[in-house]
Structure formats: structure tokens, C-alpha cells
Amino acid sequence: MAKPQSRYVCQECGAVSAKWAGRCESCGAWNSLSEEVVEKTPGGLSGAGRSAQRLAFVDLQSRSPAPPRMTCGLGEFDRVTGGGLVPGSAVLVAGDPGIGKSTLLLQVAARLAAGGKDAAPCAYISGEESIDQVRLRAQRMGLGAAPVQLAAATAVRDMVATLDQPKGPAVVVVDSVQTLYIDSLESAPGTVSQVRAAAQELIRLAKKRGFSLLLVGHVTKEGQIAGPKVLEHMVDTVLTFEGDRGHHFRILRASKNRFGPTDEIGVFEMTDGGLEEVANPSALFLAERRGNIAGAAVFAGLEGTRPLLVEIQALVSTSPLATPRRAVVGWDSGRLAMVLAVLEARCGLALAGQEVYLNVAGGLRIGEPAADLAVAAALVSAATGQEVPEETVIFGEIGLSGEIRPVSQVELRLKEAEKLGFSRAWVAPRAKKGAGKGRPQSGGLVIEEIAHLQDLVSRLAPPQADPVGFRSSAP
Incomplete structure (x- = not known):
């Protein structure tokens, strides 16, 4: 059996070092290096072969139609995402605490699940609230009867075992990625290692099963998305939810979108019953x-x-x-x-x-x-x-x-x-x-x-x- 090796990862920037040091050489942060145990795979590199395909279509008959987008009915959200959610995509929604990220995604999941003949099965997994707390919030917003599957979990292994099914949900909301942990890593939830590994495992499963993954992300006091910068590279779309608590409207902005424009914004108004879209923001x-x-x-x-x-x-x-x-x-x-x-x-x-x-x-x-x-x-x-x-x-x-x-x-x-x-x-x-x-x-x-x-x-x-x-x- 191969002997496990240790490496030290900076919890601020994600830089990897072979030995511990009091100060990270990449970002200059003090006491930010955390030890990780990496087990080597015995034997040489081997794996299953994959067949490659041409970039251009050989003929018109071989062209496969693009999967239809899933629209939730919130015009402002569909506008920012480029016309709806793409199956197999990963979307990161970040914003200040209490700005309305969980409220927005709960409304999106409820509308998708109750979409009539175009309804898509949705799952809302919360790592910050219990199921009863999510139900209370849904009832306050008038969404208590929405057919959304609720779960409270933080272990990625349990989430993968639940979602890795042939007939699983079409949309999965995870609130939030900073609360998840993988038991093979010794670092605490929210650290660079845990956020990177948990997001990578969920994104891999979303691509495999074809469901849309919506991740809630926290921000630091400087306004940056908490966790490693590679998190923004792994997802397909990065949405930032902005607003001032002294005002009742919120701005949803796309800073990265592989399936749509990045210069669109969505305007919402925060009310007692949740977020309401604003058709005429200028007025x-x-x-x-x-x-x-x-x-x-x-x-x-x-x-x-x-x-x-x-x-x-x-x-x-x-x-x-x-x-x-x-x-x-x-x-x-x-x-x-x-x-x-x-x-x-x-x-x-x-x-x-x-x-x-x-x-x-x-x-x-x-x-x-x-x-x-x-x-x-x-x-x-x-x-x-x-x-x-x-x-x-x-x-x-x-x-x-x-x-x-x-x-x-x-x-x-x-x-x-x-x-x-x-x-x-x-x-x-x-x-x-x-x-x-x-x-x-x-x-x-x-x-x-x-x-x-x-x-x-x-x-x-x-x-x-x-x-x-x-x-x-x-x-």
C-alpha cells in the first residue's frame, strides 16, 4: 500500500507548499497553511479510453439538437442566465449575508417544480437551515404547496449517493457550498480544500446526470467570493446578488456566463412575500x-x-x-x-x-x-x-x-x-x-x-x- 503524503494548502489563496511555513509565499497571509493528507494511487497511470469526435458536423443528419433551457418564469432571472438554465450546468450565486440569495433560489426552485406540463423536479439541499426552517420561509412567501424536495445535509458523500440516480431531480440547489465537507479531508468546512473538493465532486455529478446545479456562495468582508479562485473557474455561470440593505431593491448581475451574455442585470424588489421582479427599473x-x-x-x-x-x-x-x-x-x-x-x-x-x-x-x-x-x-x-x-x-x-x-x-x-x-x-x-x-x-x-x-x-x-x-x- 502506498504511503500517504502530506501537503500544506493556503486557506486564503489555495497555494500548495511541500512544507509548513508561518507565511504563505504566494499571497503573504500569516498562519494560513493547513495540512492535507494525499494518498497516492498504487501503480502507474491507467484509465478507460475515450473516443474523440470532430468539431464540425459531418452532415446535417448527425447534428444533435441542443437541450432546451429550463425557464422558471422569473423574467429577470431568466434574462441574466441567458434565457434559462442549461441542463448539466453549474451556477454560482454569491452575495452579502441577508441580501436574499436563499430567497431567490427557493423561488426559482418552486416555480420550476410547479411549472405545469414543463415542470422539472427540483431538490433544495440546505446546509445552514433545517427542513422545518426552510418550510417556514416557503410558507411566508406563499410557496408552501410547491412540490420541491427538501433535504438538510452537509456531507458530500451522502448528497452524491442521493443524487446519483437515473431518475433524479432536474435542478439541485445547494445552500451553501461553504458548509459542505468531504470526510477524506481533515480540514474544516469552508476552507479552500473543502470548498474546492466539494464543488468539484458536485459539478462532476451534475455533468454526469445532466441536472442543473445552483450553488450559493458566501463573500468575504472585502466583497470577494469566499473560497479558492478556482471555484469561479469550475462553474459555468457566476451571478452576484447586490444591493443596499437601506433600499428595498436588489440587482442580480452576471460576471461570468458560458451560455449567455455577461452584461445583463436583473432588478428585484424585496417584499414581505419574497422577491418581486421589476419590469421597469428606471421608474x-x-x-x-x-x-x-x-x-x-x-x-x-x-x-x-x-x-x-x-x-x-x-x-x-x-x-x-x-x-x-x-x-x-x-x-x-x-x-x-x-x-x-x-x-x-x-x-x-x-x-x-x-x-x-x-x-x-x-x-x-x-x-x-x-x-x-x-x-x-x-x-x-x-x-x-x-x-x-x-x-x-x-x-x-x-x-x-x-x-x-x-x-x-x-x-x-x-x-x-x-x-x-x-x-x-x-x-x-x-x-x-x-x-x-x-x-x-x-x-x-x-x-x-x-x-x-x-x-x-x-x-x-x-x-x-x-x-x-x-x-x-x-x-
């Missing part, structure tokens, strides 16, 4: 907006194929500190520093000694450069005290020289703004013929093109600028 994010307020601007963004209108709020105040504060919520702080620098260097707006606070209302996080012009409008409005004209939507990218650059999908953004009742748009100059400055669109939306950031400042600056807000002369 939700602008529901509490108040007009005629300095420091507020409406941005027409784009998430995948969906236009999204949100309000950007800015506040500029005098700072008693030598280094004024720059606080950003929902946007890139480096991008804010660039916009502030361009406003001061190209437009003469003195904000170096002012405290600047920027917030994207509703808890949404914006990542596209098209928000530069709306952020600049909110900042200038807050600094000068002049309100942005009501029913005006703004979008455009700012260059370092102060020029405004066009962005993609302009017509889609304008159509969404017109649908919500906006009558004016400040955008970058467009090369299209017949779309000149001040020319109305087919529905009456007036387009005002802004070529340089100085044009925006002149629109929002009072007739006699405050000497505190502006320098004596602009370059």
Missing part, C-alpha cells in the same frame, strides 16, 4: 426623485440590452481639513478624481479645497464611462447652486482635454428617456445627419449637443459666478 430608481434641487442630474445608462435611468447626486461643501474628503457611493472614485481635475484645469472650477460627496441614488453601481457628463453636471450644479433643468437627461464621456465623446446605443437611451416623460437631453455631438443641436426627435425629445465641458459649465453657472466656486481666470 423605480426615479420614483423618489424631487426636481429643482441643485446637485442632482439624471443619467441614461445601459446595462446589457436594457436602458436604465438613475439619479446622480452631488454635494460640495467647504472643508475645515487640510485634505478635503472625497466620498463616492456607486461609482468609481478614480473616475471622480479625473472629472474633478478636468473641471479645475479646463473650466476654472476651483474644487481643490472643497469636500465632494457623490452618490448614485437607489444603491445601483455604475461602471460605464458614459456617466462622466452627468456626474460633471451634478458637481457643477452643486458648486454653483444652479439646478439642472427639469426633465433633462444627460450622458457622455469626458476626455482629459475637456471634450465630450459620444457613447454607444444613443437611440436606445433616448427612447427610454422619452418613455419616462423627459423632454430634453444633453449628449455628445453625433455624426448622424439631421441630428443637430436643438433638433427635436420624432417624439418631441429635444437634443442639445455639448462639445466641450466648458459648454456645460456655462449652462449651469450663474450670470455672475461666485469667486469661491471659480478661479479668477480659466486657462
